[in-house]
Amino acid sequence: MNTRHTHLVKVHDLSIAFPGVRNPDPVPVVKNIEFGIRDGEILGLIGNSGSGKTMTAMAIAGLLPDSARIISGRISFAGENLLTMNRRRRRMMLGSDIGVIFQEPSTALDPLCKVGKSLDEILECHGNKDRADRRAKILAILSMVGFTDPEDIYIRYPHQLSGGQRQRVLIAGAALLSPKLLICDEPTSSLDTVTTVAILALLKDICHRLHMTVLFISHDLSAVRNFCDRVIVMRGGEIVDRDSAEEMLSHPHSGYTAELLTNARLDPRTLGLTRASVDYSSSPILTARHLAARYDNSAKTVLSDINLDIYPHEILGLIGSSGCGKTTLSKTVLGLIPHTGSITCTGGRIGAVFQDPVSCLNPAHSVMWHLKEPLIAARKRMSSRDMKIRIEKALTDVGLGSEYLTRLPSALSGGQRQRVAIAMCLILEPFVIMADEPFSSLDASSASEILKLLTRINREKGTSIVLITHNIHIVRQICPRVIVMDRGSVCEEGLTSEVLQNPQSEALCNLLNAERRLHGDNH
Amino acid sequence: MRSRAFYITGGILLGICVTAFIMSLVCLPYDPNATDASAKLVAPCASHIFGTDNFGRDVFSRVLSASKYTIFISFAGIAIALVLGVATGLPAGYFGGFTDKSIMLFNNSIMCFPGILLALVAVAVFGASMFNVIWALGLVFAPTFARVCRAGTMEIKERGYILHARVTGVKPVRIMAAHILPNLLPQLLPATVIGLANMTLFESGMSYLGLGVQPPDASFGKMLADSQSYLMTSPWLLVFPSLMLIFYILGLYFLSEGLRVSLSSGGAM
Numbered sequence: 001m002n003t004r005h006t007h008l009v010k011v012h013d014l015s016i017a018f019p020g021v022r023n024p025d026p027v028p029v030v031k032n033i034e035f036g037i038r039d040g041e042i043l044g045l046i047g048n049s050g051s052g053k054t055m056t057a058m059a060i061a062g063l064l065p066d067s068a069r070i071i072s073g074r075i076s077f078a079g080e081n082l083l084t085m086n087r088r089r090r091r092m093m094l095g096s097d098i099g100v101i102f103q104e105p106s107t108a109l110d111p112l113c114k115v116g117k118s119l120d121e122i123l124e125c126h127g128n129k130d131r132a133d134r135r136a137k138i139l140a141i142l143s144m145v146g147f148t149d150p151e152d153i154y155i156r157y158p159h160q161l162s163g164g165q166r167q168r169v170l171i172a173g174a175a176l177l178s179p180k181l182l183i184c185d186e187p188t189s190s191l192d193t194v195t196t197v198a199i200l201a202l203l204k205d206i207c208h209r210l211h212m213t214v215l216f217i218s219h220d221l222s223a224v225r226n227f228c229d230r231v232i233v234m235r236g237g238e239i240v241d242r243d244s245a246e247e248m249l250s251h252p253h254s255g256y257t258a259e260l261l262t263n264a265r266l267d268p269r270t271l272g273l274t275r276a277s278v279d280y281s282s283s284p285i286l287t288a289r290h291l292a293a294r295y296d297n298s299a300k301t302v303l304s305d306i307n308l309d310i311y312p313h314e315i316l317g318l319i320g321s322s323g324c325g326k327t328t329l330s331k332t333v334l335g336l337i338p339h340t341g342s343i344t345c346t347g348g349r350i351g352a353v354f355q356d357p358v359s360c361l362n363p364a365h366s367v368m369w370h371l372k373e374p375l376i377a378a379r380k381r382m383s384s385r386d387m388k389i390r391i392e393k394a395l396t397d398v399g400l401g402s403e404y405l406t407r408l409p410s411a412l413s414g415g416q417r418q419r420v421a422i423a424m425c426l427i428l429e430p431f432v433i434m435a436d437e438p439f440s441s442l443d444a445s446s447a448s449e450i451l452k453l454l455t456r457i458n459r460e461k462g463t464s465i466v467l468i469t470h471n472i473h474i475v476r477q478i479c480p481r482v483i484v485m486d487r488g489s490v491c492e493e494g495l496t497s498e499v500l501q502n503p504q505s506e507a508l509c510n511l512l513n514a515e516r517r518l519h520g521d522n523h
Numbered sequence: 524m525r526s527r528a529f530y531i532t533g534g535i536l537l538g539i540c541v542t543a544f545i546m547s548l549v550c551l552p553y554d555p556n557a558t559d560a561s562a563k564l565v566a567p568c569a570s571h572i573f574g575t576d577n578f579g580r581d582v583f584s585r586v587l588s589a590s591k592y593t594i595f596i597s598f599a600g601i602a603i604a605l606v607l608g609v610a611t612g613l614p615a616g617y618f619g620g621f622t623d624k625s626i627m628l629f630n631n632s633i634m635c636f637p638g639i640l641l642a643l644v645a646v647a648v649f650g651a652s653m654f655n656v657i658w659a660l661g662l663v664f665a666p667t668f669a670r671v672c673r674a675g676t677m678e679i680k681e682r683g684y685i686l687h688a689r690v691t692g693v694k695p696v697r698i699m700a701a702h703i704l705p706n707l708l709p710q711l712l713p714a715t716v717i718g719l720a721n722m723t724l725f726e727s728g729m730s731y732l733g734l735g736v737q738p739p740d741a742s743f744g745k746m747l748a749d750s751q752s753y754l755m756t757s758p759w760l761l762v763f764p765s766l767m768l769i770f771y772i773l774g775l776y777f778l779s780e781g782l783r784v785s786l787s788s789g790g791a792m
Contacts, residue, residue, distance in 0.1 A: 334690050352690040360683035364705035370684075373701075374691035421687065428691060 007036035008181060008213045009060060014073035016055050016064070016237075028071060030055050031237040037181070042207065042214040044228035044245060046221060046260070048443045049414065052237040053217045057183050060215070061100050062090050078180065096126055099174035099212075103186040105166035109158040115142075115169050116154035122176050137176065144209075145172045146202055163322060164195035171203060178210045185217045192322040192470050194514040196220075200227050219443045221264040222519045225249045233257045264444040267477070271448055273455045275478055276313040276462055284309035285464065286333070286350070286432055290341040293332045302328045303339070303488045310432055310464050315455070317479030317496060318468045320507060325488040326468045327355075330434040333466075347431030349378075351463075355437040357417035361409035367420055368405040371395065374428050394427040395420075398453060415446030422453060432464045433457070440470060451478075472515045476500055484508045526785040533777030540590055540771045547591035553581035555588035556739040564757045574759040576749065585741040586763050592736050593743055593771065596657055597722045601715060603661025604722075608668020609711075613699040615669065616676025627673070630666040638663040639725055646734045656735050660722050671714050675707045709786040716779035720772045727768060743768045 016030040030052040037043045045053045058064045060075055062082065075082045077097070082090065094100070102108045109118060116138060123134045135154075142150035145168045158166055167187060174182055184203065188196040200223055207214050218224050224231055224245060231248045233241035233256065241248065241257045252258040262270050288308040294301045303325050310316055320326050332339045334352050354360050361370060371391040375382070382390070392402050398419040409417060418438060425433055435454060439447035455478060458465050467479060475482055475496060482499050484492040486507035492499050503509045553571075559579035567574040573582035615626040633641065645659035679685060680703065688698050729735040730744025738745065743764045750760035 331686075334686075336686055336689055349692070350690070352687065354683045354686060356683055358683075360687055362684040362702055362706065364708075373688065373693060377688070377691050377693040377697070421683075424687060424691065 006039050008039045008078060009037040009215075010076045011035050011056070011060070012074045012076070014056070014059060014075065015071045016052070016059055016068055017071050018067050019069055029068075029237050030059070032072070033234075033237075033239050035232055035239060035242065037213055037215055038230075040211060040213055041229045042204075042216055042227060044224040044231040045215060045217045045234065046219060046224055046231060047234035048219065048260070048445055051234040053234050054185055056234070057185055057215055057217055060181075061094065061098055061183055063094075063100070092126075095122055095179065096177045097180050099177070099179035099182045101167075101170050101174050101182065101184045101187045103189055105163055105170055105191075106158075108170055109166060111158055113158075114154070115156050115158070115161070119169075119173055119176060122173055126177055138172075141172045141176050142169075144206065145169075145175070146198075162195075163191055164199060167191065167195075167199050168202065171199070171206065175206050175210055175212070178212070180213060181215065182207065182212045183215045183217075186219070187216075188220060188223055189218070193472075193518055194321050194510050196223065197514040197517045200518075203227070219264075221249060221261060221444070226518065233260065260444060263448040265473075267473075271452055273452060273478060274459060275315055275455050275480075276459050278311055278314040278480055280311055280314075280481075282312055283346075285312050285347045286310040286343070286345040288333060288341065288343045291329070291332055291339055291343070292341055293328060293337050293339040301488060303332060306341075306490055308333070308483070308490075310466060311481075312431075313458065313462045313464060314481060315458055315465045315467055315479045317475035317482040318466055318485065319470070319472060319475055319482060319511065320485035321511065324485045324507070326485055327436055328488075329485070330436050330466065330468055334434055345432075349428050349430045351425030351428065351430030351433040353418070353422055353425055353433060353435045353438045355440060357414045357421065357442065360421040361412075361417055363409050365408070366405065367395075367407050367409075367412075370420060370424055371405075371427055374424055378428055390427065394423040397426060397457075398423045399449070413446070414442050415449060418442060418446070418450055419453065422450075422457075426457065426461075429461075430463060432466065434466050434468070436468045437470065438467075472500070472511060473519065484511075526781045529777045529781030529784065533774045533781060536770045536774030537778065538774075540594065540767065540774060543587045543590040543767065544594050547587040551584045551587060553584040555580060555584040555741050557581075564753065566757070567759055573763045574757065576746075576757075576760055577753065582746075582759060582763055585746060586767050589736075589741040589743045589746060589764060590767055590771070592653065592740065593723055593726060593768075596653065596660070596726050596736075597719050599657045600660035600664065600722050600726070601718050603658060604664035604718060605668055605711075605715060607661065607665035608670075609672050609704070611665070612669035612672025613676055613703065616673035617680055617695065617699055617703070619677075623673070626669070630669050633663070634666045639728055642725060642729060643732070643734055646729065651734045651737055653736050653740075656726060656729060660725055663725075664718055664722060667718065668711070668714065671710050672707060675710050676703055679703050679706050712786065713779045713783040716775050716782060720775035720779070723768070723772055723775075 012034055014030060014033050015028045017026045017028040019026050033056065045056065047053050055064065055068065059070060060082070070083060119138045120134050123137060128134050139150045139154065142153050147153045147168065153169070161169065187203070188199055191199060204227060206212070216224065216228055228245045231243065231245045232239055233254070235256050241252065241254045243253065248257065249261060252261055288306065291303055291306040291308070292301060293303040306329060318326050318329070328337060330352070331337045333343060334350055368391065371394060372387065375387060375390070391405070395402060395404060400416065400419055400423070404416070412420065438454065439450045442450060451474065454465060457463050467475070469475060479496050481494065482496040483490055484499065484505065484507060486505060491505040491507055492503070500512065503512055557580065559575070562571070562575050562579040563577055565571050565575040571581050571583065573586060575581055576585070611626050611630065615623040642659040642663050645662070646655050649655045685698060685702055688702050693702070726735055727744035730742040731748045735744055736742035746764040747761065753760050
C-alpha cells in the first residue's frame with residue numbers, strides 16, 4: 001500500500017504557451033498547473049475542447065508541437081526532471097517508460113504496414129534483435145488485448161480492421177513494452193457505446209495486469225466515472241477541481257464541474273427540452289418502402305428491405321451500433337446513394353445535418369456564401385436585401401450574430417460550425433431534417449447547445465427530425481418513436497418506451513447493456 | 524520561412540524575365556530582325572551589349588524579343604491545357620463510372636505517347652507556326668491537369684460540404700465550379716507553374732528542331748541551334764539566350780516550390 005502514494009509523475013507550476021513571430025508574449029494555454037499521478041492509479045483529466053488537457057499530457061510525453069513552449073515549471077517522472085533530460089534519453093523513454101494511445105484509431109496506424117510489422121518496429125527500436133522472440137511477444141500481447149486469432153491479425157492491414165479492432169492494436173502497441181505510464185488521449189471518443197465499453201474494460205484489465213499508471217484524457221464523463229480513480233477538471237488552462245472520481249462526479253465542488261456534468265448527461269429535464277406533440281393518427285409525410293442500397297463495385301448490400309414512415313412534427317430516433325447502416329439509410333433518403341425501392345414525400349425539402357462539423361463547411365468560402373448558396377440553388381427569386389434579411393434571420397435562429405457572416409469556417413469552433421450547418425439546412429425551411437449524429441464530435445457543452453437548438457426547431461417550426469445517435473439516453477427522453485437497425489435492416493421499431501423496455505433483438509440488448517455499463521443506472 | 528526564400532529567389536529570376544518581356548514590347552534598342560552586314564559576330568561592347576550574330580543582328584534585342592514569344596507561348600499554352608484539363612478532370616472525378624472511364628481512356632491514350640513527339644507530329648502535319656505550337660502544347664499538357672483535377676475531385680466530393688450542397692439541390696456544374704474548384708487550387712497552382720516551366724522547355728526543343736517560332740522571329744531554341752556553329756569563336760551567342768532560359772525555368776521552379784510549401788503547410792501565401 002505504501003507504493004500507492006508515491007508519485008510516479010509530478011507536475012510542478014507548469015505553463016505552456018504558443019509564442020509567434022508577431023506575438024512574442026502570448027497568453028499561456030496551460031497556466032501554472034500542479035498535480036501528481038500516484039503509482040498505479042488511473043487519473044482522469046477532463047474539460048471542454050481547448051481547456052489544455054491534451055497540451056498537458058503531450059508535455060509529459062514530450063510530444064508538444066514545435067510551436068509550443070514550456071515557459072515555466074518542471075515535470076518529474078520517477079524522480080527525474082523530464083524537461084532537463086537530453087533528447088536521446090527522452091526519446092528512449094517513449095514506449096518503454098511512457099506509452100501513448102491517440103484519439104483517432106483510423107489515422108494512428110500506418111496504412112501500408114501490416115499490424116505485425118507496426119508492432120515489430122516498436123520492439124526492434126527498443127533493442128530486441130531476436131526476431132522469433134519479437135514475434136512471440138507480439139502474438140502474446142495481441143491475444144492479451146482480446147484477439148482470438150492473433151496470427152490472423154498479425155498479417156492484416158489496418159484497413160481490414162474495424163475501429164474497435166484498430167484501437168485494440170494501438171493498446172497492444174502501447175502496452176508492448178509495459179510502460180510505467182500510459183497516456184490515453186480520448187481513446188474512446190470515436191467509438192460507439194458497445195465498443196467503448198469493451199475497450200475501457202480491456203484497458204482496465206491490461207493496466208491491472210501490467211501494473212501501469214494511466215493518465216486518461218476524455219470529455220466523456222461516464223467513461224471517466226467508470227474507469228478512473230481520481231479526476232482533475234481543467235478550464236482555460238487551469239485546474240478548477242480535483243477529487244476522487246466517484247466523489248467528484250456525484251458531488252462536484254465547483255460550479256463549472258457541475259455545469260459540465262449537467263451538460264454531459266444531456267438530460268432533457270435539466271436542459272429544459274420540450275418537443276412538439278405528435279399525432280400518429282395523421283398520415284406520414286415521408287414514406288419509404290423496400291429500400292435497398294449497395295455501394296459501387298461492391299456485391300455486399302448495405303441496406304436491405306427497409307420500410308420507413310416519418311410523421312409530422314415527430315423526432316424519430318434511429319439507433320444501432322457502428323456500421324449497421326444508419327448513415328447509409330439517411331443518405332439514401334436524402335438521395336445521395338442510388339437505391340431500389342420507393343421514397344414518397346408529401347412535403348417540400350429534406351434537410352441534412354452531418355456528423356463532422358469540420359468537413360461540413362467549405363473552407364474556401366465565408367459563412368455568408370454558405371447561407372446564400374442554398375437560396376441560389378433553390379432559385380428563390382428575391383432581392384439582395386430580402387436575401388440578406390433571410391440569411392440574418394437564419395443565423396439568429398441558430399443563435400449566431402450577423403458578425404459571423406464574413407468569417408471563414410477556420411475562424412469558427414466545432415459548435416459554431418455545426419450551427420452554421422443547421423442554419424444552411426433551415427434557410428430552405430425543410431419539412432424533415434436528417435440529423436446524423438450531430439453532436440457526437442462536439443464536447444459536452446456544445447453538444448447540449450445543439451440538442452437544445454434541434455428541439456427548439458422541432459417545437460417552434462414543427463419540423464420533423466430523424467435523429468441518428470449512439471446515445472440511447474437522449475432517444476429515450478426526446479424521441480417518442482425509435483427504429484433500431486442491425487446489419488443493414490430494421491430489427492425493431494415502435495414507441496420508444498415499449499421498444500427499450502422489452503428489447504427483442506440481440507443488437508438492442510447489446511446496446512442497452514453497453515449503455516448500462518457505461519452510464520450506470522443513474523440515467 | 525522556407526517558402527519565403529523560394530519566393531524571393533524565384534521572384535528575382537522571374538523579375539529579370541518579366542523586365543525583358545516588358546522591354547521587348549516598349550523599348551527595343553534595335554530591330555531584332557534587322558541585319559547589318561558590317562557588324563557580323565561583334566563581341567559584346569558598348570553599342571551591342573550582348574554582341575551580334577552571324578547576320579549582324581543585335582543579340583540583346585533578339586533575347587528580349589525571344590523572351591516575349593517564349594512567355595506568350597507558355598502562358599497561352601498553359602491556359603489551353605488548364606481549361607481542357609479542368610473541364611475534363613472535374614466531371615471525370617465527380618461523376619465517376621462511364622464518364623470517368625471514357626474521359627480517362629482518351630487522356631491516357633494521349634499520355635501513352637511522349638509529349639514532345641505528339642506536339643512535333645501535330646506541328647509537322649498542320650504546319651510550323653506559333654499558333655500551332657500553342658494549341659499542340661496545350662493539348663499535350665491537358666491530361667496532366669485532368670489527372671490532378673480528377674484525383675482531387677474524387678477526394679473532395681466525399682466531404683460533408685459537398686453532400687450538403689447536393690442535399691440543398693445545387694446543380695452538379697455549380698458544385699464543380701464553385702464548391703470543388705476553389706479547393707483544388709492548392710494542387711492546381713504548383714502544377715500550373717511547373718507546367719509553365721515544362722512547356723517552355725518543350726517549346727524551346729521544338730524551336731531548336733525548327734518547328735516552333737519561324738525565322739526571322741527570335742526564339743531561344745532557334746538561337747541556340749544557330750549558335751552551335753560559332754560555339755568556339757562567338758560563345759556569347761550561346762551564353763545569353765541560355766542564361767535567360769535558365770532564369771525563366773529556374774524562377775518558375777522556385778515559385779512552384781514556394782507555393783507547394785506554403786499551401787501544404789496551410790499558411791497564407
